[in-house]
Amino acid sequence: xxxxKDVAQHAGVSPATVSxxxxxxxxxxxxxxxxxxxxxxxxxxxxxIAARSLVKRHMGSIAVLIRNLHSPFYTELIRGMEEGSMExxxxxxxxxxxxxxxxxxxxxxxxxxxxxxxxxxYGSRFTDGPIIERLYASHFPFxxxxxxxxxxxxxxxxxxxxxxARSAIEYLISLGHRRIAHFMGDPNKKVNLDRFNGYTETxxxxxxxxxxxxxxxxxxxxxxxxxxxxxxxxxxxxxRPTAIFxxxxxxxxxxxxxxxxxxxxxxxxxxxxGFDCQTNxxxxxxxxxxTSVKQPLYELGRDSIRYLTDIxxxxxxxxxxxxxxxxxxxxxxxxxxxxxxxxxNR
Numbered sequence: 001x002x003x004x005k006d007v008a009q010h011a012g013v014s015p016a017t018v019s020x021x022x023x024x025x026x027x028x029x030x031x032x033x034x035x036x037x038x039x040x041x042x043x044x045x046x047x048x049i050a051a052r053s054l055v056k057r058h059m060g061s062i063a064v065l066i067r068n069l070h071s072p073f074y075t076e077l078i079r080g081m082e083e084g085s086m087e088x089x090x091x092x093x094x095x096x097x098x099x100x101x102x103x104x105x106x107x108x109x110x111x112x113x114x115x116x117x118x119x120x121x122y123g124s125r126f127t128d129g130p131i132i133e134r135l136y137a138s139h140f141p142f143x144x145x146x147x148x149x150x151x152x153x154x155x156x157x158x159x160x161x162x163x164x165a166r167s168a169i170e171y172l173i174s175l176g177h178r179r180i181a182h183f184m185g186d187p188n189k190k191v192n193l194d195r196f197n198g199y200t201e202t203x204x205x206x207x208x209x210x211x212x213x214x215x216x217x218x219x220x221x222x223x224x225x226x227x228x229x230x231x232x233x234x235x236x237x238x239x240r241p242t243a244i245f246x247x248x249x250x251x252x253x254x255x256x257x258x259x260x261x262x263x264x265x266x267x268x269x270x271x272x273x274g275f276d277c278q279t280n281x282x283x284x285x286x287x288x289x290x291t292s293v294k295q296p297l298y299e300l301g302r303d304s305i306r307y308l309t310d311i312x313x314x315x316x317x318x319x320x321x322x323x324x325x326x327x328x329x330x331x332x333x334x335x336x337x338x339x340x341x342x343x344x345n346r
Contacts, residue, residue: 063116072280080301124190164326165198176337185247229258249274267335288332
């Protein structure tokens with residue numbers, strides 16, 4: 001195996017000079033640097049990454065903490081992060097951290113103990129507060145993605161979930177819908193509260209009422225979405241909603257299945273709006289393609305690596321907060337409100 005001493009002898013320099021070239025130190029003349037690099041290439045020398053990390057005090061890696069790496073929702077996000085890692089020459093390590101607080105704490109402790117140079121924490125659970133406070137207090141570099149944490153001045157990349165919900169409701173209203181129900185995801189996630197707020201604000205602006213029965217908390221129980229939609233269709237046509245706005249596409253999918261199994265059509269009898277614009281639904285599905293709100297997940301993933309690299313390289317000193325817009329993608333699950341759902345004077 002080729003060693004630093006072999007490279008030094010081949011290039012006619014000291015081993016210390018070879019080490020300075022490998023570690024990109026500045027106090028090396030251009031001609032010596034070129035000579036050492038030529039010897040490294042000619043001899044086929046590969047630096048020991050672990051040894052370099054001890055000298056440079058970093059591993060060149062960024063850890064990404066996500067609760068469920070198996071979800072197809074993260075495909076574009078991960079693809080963007082991989083693109084960012086190639087651009088910045090950083091290694092990205094993906095960690096599935098689950099829901100247990102103790103396991104998350106141990107993961108953070110492990111990663112901050114010399115395994116990673118920085119951490120990206122994805123997700124918007126309110127219970128992440130202690131982890132964020134711990135990272136902030138330790139001065140360990142980290143970036144929040146889709147969290148909107150406002151207690152401390154931390155680096156964040158966000159999606160305008162409230163604006164995305166507004167655009168969804170505005171579109172439904174433009175098609176004549178006035179009675180719009182909301183099937184809400186887990187309220188312990190900030191993104192779902194933001195989407196709920198976008199729904200309620202837009203309904204209020206248009207003078208449309210929201211009753212207690214119009215809002216159903218689905219949490220992550222997608223079978224509950226199926227049953228809620230199935231039961232909703234048991235109401236009389238002049239009282240039931242003409243559209244359902246869902247916090248995510250999995251809720252929308254199960255809702256559509258419930259409506260169809262109840263003997264009704266989407267969007268003929270009722271429209272269903274999703275959020276996230278997933279194309280891989282995981283479950284068997286023979287309903288219409290879901291009209292949904294698309295997030296720029298690829299860009300979000302790529303930029304998270306870029307920005308965190310700038311932070312590590314001291315190019316970005318002030319806390320970064322950037323918000324990305326959304327796009328309404330119109331497909332087959334939304335149509336005009338049925339005649340009985342249209343008010344006479346609107």
